[in-house]
Amino acid sequence: MFYGAVVWDPWLIVAQIVCLQCLYYLTLGLFLSLLVGTRVSRMSLVYFFDFAAVTTATVTGWSVIASFVLAAIAGAGYMFYLIERAKRCLDFSATLFIIHLLICIIYGGWPSSITWWVINGTGLAVMDLLGEYLFIKREQREIPIAWHRPNV
Template identity: 75%
Template sequence: MFYGTVVWDPWLIVAQIVCIQCLYYITLGVFMGVFVGTRVSKLSLVYFFDFATVTLSTVTGWCVIASFILSSVAGAGILLYLIERAKKCLDFAATLYIIHLFICILYGGWPSSITWWVVNGTGLAVMALLGEYLCIQRELREIPISRLRSSV
């Protein structure tokens, strides 16, 4: 089977979505622990899913924003290793942020903060574009050909 041929495998796609979502929240948790956990007495899911914590008016809000942006950069690396194709990066990044939006709606209601939308839109753009760039760089690498040829 050639590299360019596409096989429709819905279970693989669902598994990739679940893996990307889990790894994104793990990296977000690490960054939240480093940046926000040092500033608050108790780190909770409010900082992950409540739109009110994404604010420019407090230092903790800036730390939350930095955590989200750095997690999107880490998400680009996740796309590089789990998806491996540049043309699929936007699809998987958008799926991640749409699922995140639904979780945020279930947790704290419709995000009415412009800051929340700007941060998540920027995170989506960073993850998709950086993931595509990294995948293109990998796809454009030369294929090593062994110098050991059979002599005829």
């Protein structure tokens, strides 16, 4: 598809958002299981959606923070394969974190922790900038040209 001939397809956009959100939470769950699950007796949704779990006061809180940052890095990789252009990275990253904010509000109320806002803002920036970097690297690759010489 040529870059100027992009057709607006809302079903594709919704499918990409849902897929990216699911992959993000699966990856976050994997990192939380590895980093936090070894430290606590029972895993729960608190570590996903409660702002109080994101804290710098405990080692478990730092493990939650690391899980969120690593999931954002993985999210950039997912965007690289799911989204077509670098120009859409900010849109999809912001949508992912806005949906996460809404789920957190429903689960535990308005996040009043500065640490939660800093970590999610950092996650948004990491996901967007790393995703754009990956797209730009792909777009700057040389186009291979095969030279075919007729057999003489």
